[in-house]
Amino acid sequence: MGVSCVYMYPVPEGRSGAHVVEVLQKQVETIGGVKMGSFVVDCESYLSIMLSVSKTLQILHNTEYPASCFAVLDSGATLVADTLFNGLLSHLKAYYQARKGSKIESKGNRYQLADFVIKIGSVTLSGSFKGILVEVEYCPSVIASECWNLMKELLQSLIGNIAESPPPSLKMKMDEIYTPAMTMLQYLEHFNNFRKAAAVSQPPR
Amino acid sequence: MNKDTTQAELIFQSIHLIQKLRHDVGQVFKDLSDGISEYIEEPAEKDENDGGSNKDVSKDKAATQDQKDTTGPSHEKSEEHHEKHRAILKTLKKSLETISHDFSDLEKTGANIGPVQMFSNIDNLSLDPVDKNTVTHSQLLQSYKWTNKMHELSDQAVTILGQNTLKRTQSPKFTNVKKLKGNTLSAWVAPQQTVDQCLSVLNQDHPGSNFTWSRPLGGCAALQIEIGKTLKAVVVLRGLTIEWVKIKGFDETFKTDDGQIDIWSSSRYQVFQKLTHHAEAASLHYYAPTKPDLAIKSFVMWLHGFSNLFSVPCQKCGKYLQNNMPPTWRDYRNRKPFHDVCRM
Numbered sequence: 164m165g166v167s168c169v170y171m172y173p174v175p176e177g178r179s180g181a182h183v184v185e186v187l188q189k190q191v192e193t194i195g196g197v198k199m200g201s202f203v204v205d206c207e208s209y210l211s212i213m214l215s216v217s218k219t220l221q222i223l224h225n226t227e228y229p230a231s232c233f234a235v236l237d238s239g240a241t242l243v244a245d246t247l248f249n250g251l252l253s254h255l256k257a258y259y260q261a262r263k264g265s266k267i268e269s270k271g272n273r274y275q276l277a278d279f280v281i282k283i284g285s286v287t288l289s290g291s292f293k294g295i296l297v298e299v300e301y302c303p304s305v306i307a308s309e310c311w312n313l314m315k316e317l318l319q320s321l322i323g324n325i326a327e328s329p330p331p332s333l334k335m336k337m338d339e340i341y342t343p344a345m346t347m348l349q350y351l352e353h354f355n356n357f358r359k360a361a362a363v364s365q366p367p368r
Numbered sequence: 369m370n371k372d373t374t375q376a377e378l379i380f381q382s383i384h385l386i387q388k389l390r391h392d393v394g395q396v397f398k399d400l401s402d403g404i405s406e407y408i409e410e411p412a413e414k415d416e417n418d419g420g421s422n423k424d425v426s427k428d429k430a431a432t433q434d435q436k437d438t439t440g441p442s443h444e445k446s447e448e449h450h451e452k453h454r455a456i457l458k459t460l461k462k463s464l465e466t467i468s469h470d471f472s473d474l475e476k477t478g479a480n481i482g483p484v485q486m487f488s489n490i491d492n493l494s495l496d497p498v499d500k501n502t503v504t505h506s507q508l509l510q511s512y513k514w515t516n517k518m519h520e521l522s523d524q525a526v527t528i529l530g531q532n533t534l535k536r537t538q539s540p541k542f543t544n545v546k547k548l549k550g551n552t553l554s555a556w557v558a559p560q561q562t563v564d565q566c567l568s569v570l571n572q573d574h575p576g577s578n579f580t581w582s583r584p585l586g587g588c589a590a591l592q593i594e595i596g597k598t599l600k601a602v603v604v605l606r607g608l609t610i611e612w613v614k615i616k617g618f619d620e621t622f623k624t625d626d627g628q629i630d631i632w633s634s635s636r637y638q639v640f641q642k643l644t645h646h647a648e649a650a651s652l653h654y655y656a657p658t659k660p661d662l663a664i665k666s667f668v669m670w671l672h673g674f675s676n677l678f679s680v681p682c683q684k685c686g687k688y689l690q691n692n693m694p695p696t697w698r699d700y701r702n703r704k705p706f707h708d709v710c711r712m
């Protein structure tokens with residue numbers, strides 16, 4: 164477990180997402196990355212139906228932590244639970260119901276480079292491609308402020324100036340001991356952005 | 369080399385002489401049997417009928433009978449017999465002379481052959497027909513050669529190490545015994561109170577670090593140091609001498625599943641594996657048997673230099689990463705950070 168930074172990598176106009184992913188993968192392999200399996204981070208939204216003001220509960224999973232389930236409230240309060248929590252949720256149907264078509268996931272190859280883990284994921288929202296997320300984890304360190312400059316060097320060699328500053332959701336917690344939930348919050352932030360963009364480009368009929 | 373070849377020649381000569389000797393002796397027996405049987409063929413048959421048990425006796429008998437028989441019929445025949453007898457005796461004598469000559473020759477050559485150096489029983493093993501099909505003998509020879517070579521090399525190593533003044537090994541062969549009688553031993557047998565006191569002082573001197581120590585086996589202290597939130601180290605002390613160092617990440621543990629202290633396992637991160645190597649080297653660099661407290665103080669100070677392991681760039685190349693690793697080396701004097709490949 165170490166510090167992770169997740170960035171959205173834009174797909175230029177007229178290029179296919181698959182092609183850009185391929186270029187990124189080649190780049191990682193060129194700097195010495197070795198493919199070590201694949202990964203999936205998924206997220207589903209649940210809406211409260213009992214309350215007058217509807218509140219959202221986000222349920223996330225990460226193959227890096229296969230025994231855990233992450234539940235995030237609008238406030239950012241995060242619960243890290245066993246995967247048994249999934250079963251519990253089905254019993255809470257009277258209070259929380261899954262929002263249709265909210266299932267979003269980032270899926271791709273996982274690379275090992277010395278003590279770094281690099282993940283290049285294609286994001287799909289209810290089946291259609293939405294963009295690319297690049298995650299770089301530096302495993303030996305647990306304090307983001309300590310290893311940020313070091314990570315920046317690797318990130319910039321990979322995705323350029325996109326990684327000029329730490330991810331916004333991490334900025335407040337740079338001196339804290341890093342936890343997997345912080346990675347999930349970064350993913351959630353990106354997922355929400357993708358959802359918003361999808362809602363704008365395809366207004367509900 | 370030359371000696372060996374002459375030895376081999378001598379052995380070859382001896383074998384040749386032995387062969388000749390055997391041939392000569394064989395010839396004598398052949399002459400003896402041929403020569404007499406030629407003359408006593410007929411009487412011998414008679415003798416057989418008599419049932420003569422001793423051949424020599426029968427020969428004598430035959431000869432006397434011969435003489436008795438031959439006296440009557442013809443005198444010429446007995447003359448011939450005498451001549452032949454003489455001829456036989458002559459060749460016999462000649463053969464015996466050759467034998468005695470060859471024998472003395474063999475004795476002379478044999479005396480010149482030095483004793484063959486017997487390695488051990490393995491030479492007898494090579495003669496054992498049962499082991500002909502196994503490889504034991506050749507393997508033994510091979511390992512013998514290796515041990516010899518090892519002996520040679522270790523002799524050279526002793527010579528080289530003997531010139532080195534930095535020694536930790538307590539052996540009269542390596543270290544001057546008189547020197548050891550001084551403070552050196554106290555570094556190993558320092559009383560627990562002294563060690564505890566020294567470590568407490570170290571703990572106070574490094575506010576960013578956390579020192580804990582235990583004595584799982586009684587005598588030696590296993591010291592655990594946490595430096596900031598960057599790394600953990602375990603240092604095993606014999607008295608005040610550093611015996612063992614391991615470095616791991618902040619999220620790793622030095623405890624086994626059953627709560628025992630684990631000084632053996634390595635970090636799963638490359639950067640801390642590298643750091644462990646460097647710390648081992650440093651523990652030797654700071655080794656000072658006459659001032660053990662100073663040695664451990666310097667070592668801890670140097671180790672403390674890694675508190676900024678992930679946050680400072682290399683002093684030489686100015687980069688954070690080299691080969692995807694942060695600057696894992698700290699200078700012994702000024703603790704400035706360098707990449708492993710940027711060290712001067």
Ligand SMILES: [Zn+2]
Binds near residue numbers: 682687706
């Ligand atoms: Zn360097």
